[in-house]
Amino acid sequence: MCLRKEYIMAKEVSPGVKALRQVVEDVYAEAREAKKQGKPVGWSSSKFPCELAAAFDLNVCYPENQAAGIAANRDGEIMCQAAEDLAFDNDICGYARISLAYAAGKRAAKKLDPETLEYVINPETEKPYTELVDINEIWAMPEGEEKEKRLAAIKPYRQMQMPMPDFVLCCNNICNCMTKWYENIARMHDIPLVMIDIPYNNTVEVDDTYVAYIRGQFDKAIEQLEKISGKKFDEKKFEDACANANRTAKAWLKVCDYLQYKPAPMSGFDLFNHMADVVTARGRLAAAEAFELLATELEENVKTGKSTLPFPEQYRVMFEGIPCWPKLPALFRPLKKNGVNVTAVVYAPAFGFVYNGMDEMVRAYCKAPNSVCIEQGVDWREGICRDNKVDGVLVHYNRSCKPWSGYMAEMQRRFTADLGIPCAGFDGDQADPRNFNEAQYETRVQGLVEAMEANRLAKE
Amino acid sequence: MGDIYTLGIDVGSTASKCIIMKNGEEIVAKSLIDVGAGTSGPKRAIEIVLEKAGMSEQDLDYTLATGYGRNSLMGLADKQMSELSCHARGAYYLFPKVHTVIDIGGQDVKVMHIDNGAMTNFQMNDKCAAGTGRFLDVMARVLEVKVAQLGELGAQSTRRVEISSTCTVFAESEVISQLANATDKKDIIAGIHRSVAHRVTGLARRIGVQDDVVMTGGVAQNRGIVDALQDELGVEIHTSPLTQYNGALGAALFAAQIAKKRAAKAAK
Numbered sequence: 001m002c003l004r005k006e007y008i009m010a011k012e013v014s015p016g017v018k019a020l021r022q023v024v025e026d027v028y029a030e031a032r033e034a035k036k037q038g039k040p041v042g043w044s045s046s047k048f049p050c051e052l053a054a055a056f057d058l059n060v061c062y063p064e065n066q067a068a069g070i071a072a073n074r075d076g077e078i079m080c081q082a083a084e085d086l087a088f089d090n091d092i093c094g095y096a097r098i099s100l101a102y103a104a105g106k107r108a109a110k111k112l113d114p115e116t117l118e119y120v121i122n123p124e125t126e127k128p129y130t131e132l133v134d135i136n137e138i139w140a141m142p143e144g145e146e147k148e149k150r151l152a153a154i155k156p157y158r159q160m161q162m163p164m165p166d167f168v169l170c171c172n173n174i175c176n177c178m179t180k181w182y183e184n185i186a187r188m189h190d191i192p193l194v195m196i197d198i199p200y201n202n203t204v205e206v207d208d209t210y211v212a213y214i215r216g217q218f219d220k221a222i223e224q225l226e227k228i229s230g231k232k233f234d235e236k237k238f239e240d241a242c243a244n245a246n247r248t249a250k251a252w253l254k255v256c257d258y259l260q261y262k263p264a265p266m267s268g269f270d271l272f273n274h275m276a277d278v279v280t281a282r283g284r285l286a287a288a289e290a291f292e293l294l295a296t297e298l299e300e301n302v303k304t305g306k307s308t309l310p311f312p313e314q315y316r317v318m319f320e321g322i323p324c325w326p327k328l329p330a331l332f333r334p335l336k337k338n339g340v341n342v343t344a345v346v347y348a349p350a351f352g353f354v355y356n357g358m359d360e361m362v363r364a365y366c367k368a369p370n371s372v373c374i375e376q377g378v379d380w381r382e383g384i385c386r387d388n389k390v391d392g393v394l395v396h397y398n399r400s401c402k403p404w405s406g407y408m409a410e411m412q413r414r415f416t417a418d419l420g421i422p423c424a425g426f427d428g429d430q431a432d433p434r435n436f437n438e439a440q441y442e443t444r445v446q447g448l449v450e451a452m453e454a455n456r457l458a459k460e
Numbered sequence: 461m462g463d464i465y466t467l468g469i470d471v472g473s474t475a476s477k478c479i480i481m482k483n484g485e486e487i488v489a490k491s492l493i494d495v496g497a498g499t500s501g502p503k504r505a506i507e508i509v510l511e512k513a514g515m516s517e518q519d520l521d522y523t524l525a526t527g528y529g530r531n532s533l534m535g536l537a538d539k540q541m542s543e544l545s546c547h548a549r550g551a552y553y554l555f556p557k558v559h560t561v562i563d564i565g566g567q568d569v570k571v572m573h574i575d576n577g578a579m580t581n582f583q584m585n586d587k588c589a590a591g592t593g594r595f596l597d598v599m600a601r602v603l604e605v606k607v608a609q610l611g612e613l614g615a616q617s618t619r620r621v622e623i624s625s626t627c628t629v630f631a632e633s634e635v636i637s638q639l640a641n642a643t644d645k646k647d648i649i650a651g652i653h654r655s656v657a658h659r660v661t662g663l664a665r666r667i668g669v670q671d672d673v674v675m676t677g678g679v680a681q682n683r684g685i686v687d688a689l690q691d692e693l694g695v696e697i698h699t700s701p702l703t704q705y706n707g708a709l710g711a712a713l714f715a716a717q718i719a720k721k722r723a724a725k726a727a728k
Binding site for chain 2: 416423424439444447450454
């Protein structure tokens with residue numbers, strides 16, 4: 001462990017982080033290219049067994065990652081409202097609303113003057129205003145300058161340029177809303193839905209009957225994917241993807257484990273960004289290599305006393321839940337002001353699954369934040385809280401995710417009882433900025449910091 | 461070491477409260493203005509408390525701001541702290557055996573767990589306004605009574621009326637329906653008090669309720685709410701005549717603690 005009290009702040013983006021970013025860029029770029037070539041492109045839930053699609057060389061995009069990116073690019077609200085205009089209720093998950101609006105052809109675009117086709121500039125930001133457009137209407141326009149300009153006005157970032165789906169891969173281990181969300185997309189586009197239903201695990205161990213049930217669904221999914229791809233199941237490609245997924249998971253866990261150092265050689269907030277690789281590319285060798293590179297950099301940071309945290313670490317917390325992507329600066333500001341580093345996130349154990357053989361793979365996919373019982377959920381979290389030496393817990397009561405937020409009140413109670421640490425909850429949303437209030441959040445963070453300080457003084 | 465004078469100011473969403481203390485032991489003066497963050501309230505409250513104390517800003521050793529508008533006093537105050545800790549500190553000063561503090565503010569509800577005078581954990585309401593001071597403001601307006609009258613009127617209730625605790629707008633509709641049905645206002649008010657108490661109880665039970673329980677903030681002046689909460693929680697709830705000043709009191713006490721440390725360090 002590093003004995004220095006304060007790490008020197010690392011300012012530049014490291015080669016490991018650059019490599020991780022490139023991996024995700026490649027996922028989107030390859031999907032766009034596949035679409036251009038007329039190959040089928042799928043949309044997949046984040047914890048669908050990616051190894052199955054990899055066995056057919058199929059290009060797959062991830063709407064959850066896409067929605068997070070759209071929200072982080074400040075277009076979550078306009079897309080959520082677009083979904084609401086399509087009659088999807090505002091109580092539905094923000095990711096689902098963004099994804100459904102996108103699937104229906106809605107896009108955030110730089111605002112064009114209808115007469116001149118020039119961008120309409122916001123004098124405050126000196127950038128074009130944002131407007132909602134419909135890609136289907138633009139595609140239906142006659143070829144010409146207007147069509148070109150309207151297509152060019154669509155925001156250029158990768159998540160707003162994701163190709164439309166030819167099939168969808170849905171696994172409901174990560175989210176209960178997923179089934180209806182993907183069913184809607186499949187109906188909108190009249191495309192095949194490959195469904196893997198993971199039963200809720202009300203015990204810590206996965207029952208053998210569950211394994212048999214899910215393996216049966218894998219066989220059915222393989223049949224469907226053979227039809228979609230026009231190819232036979234390639235066992236070698238499947239095994240390679242499994243090997244890569246295991247290697248990625250091990251490297252991901254290794255990266256996460258660096259948060260056990262006190263002070264940590266990284267900002268735990270970084271993990272939220274690195275999650276993109278675990279979601280979109282865990283079956284790729286490049287993802288495993290990028291995480292391994294990042295791990296070596298963190299090892300070096302520990303030796304040299306560097307950290308990606310842009311302030312001295314005074315307190316360590318577990319951040320529970322998905323961040324409010326549209327409000328990341330507002331989320332981070334009070335943490336920075338009070339010297340709080342996020343040193344634990346549940347994504348570490350939830351996505352760091354290593355398996356050997358098909359049955360173990362099935363069991364691994366049974367374990368996601370919303371498919372495990374509260375005992376397993378508490379065990380995951382309390383494990384990382386202890387290992388990563390947290391002083392408190394900041395819980396995001398995410399309006400988008402009722403199952404996740406629903407059990408948090410009881411989890412909070414157990415964290416305090418078992419670990420003797422304070423917990424503060426705040427209201428927010430992973431994608432819809434209308435559900436977050438900065439002043440209310442700041443008070444809760446300050447209260448948590450004061451409670452952590454009181455606990456620290458009491459222990460001294 | 462000479463006497464230490466500290467100012468605690470609580471800039472809430474609906475009122476600004478000040479307390480000046482001598483040596484963190486004696487309250488020298490207090491002031492309250494019925495408007496809070498974003499208004500002239502904080503400045504006026506400071507002017508009045510200084511005038512009452514016969515002091516100027518220069519006479520103050522330390523100023524600590526709390527409440528929703530605490531950050532608007534950057535430059536005026538030496539430090540900002542959350543109203544959570546300040547309410548906990550104020551309640552501990554008034555009731556040294558306190559373990560649970562319930563504060564109903566204009567925009568939020570807080571329940572704090574206290575160990576040896578320090579806040580070690582807390583719970584706050586979600587984004588819904590039900591159960592907050594604003595909820596009572598809305599209901600008082602519909603009923604055409606003053607918020608300050610609610611306690612007295614509710615105490616005269618003779619018949620039980622249920623009002624929703626899930627949503628301010630739903631509850632407002634229910635109150636309007638009850639009025640349309642000629643239900644006695646006093647019964648409706650008692651129902652509103654139980655509705656608030658029900659909401660706050662849910663929050664308090666999440667964190668655990670341990671004696672002594674103290675209720676702070678302006679809403680604690682409403683006896684109807686305090687009684688309804690006692691019924692719901694099944695514990696005695698302590699209040700103080702200084703309840704509305706409790707956050708400012710805590711702020712002045714923290715300020716005294718810091719100023720004393722600073723003075724002791726300077727004396728070395």
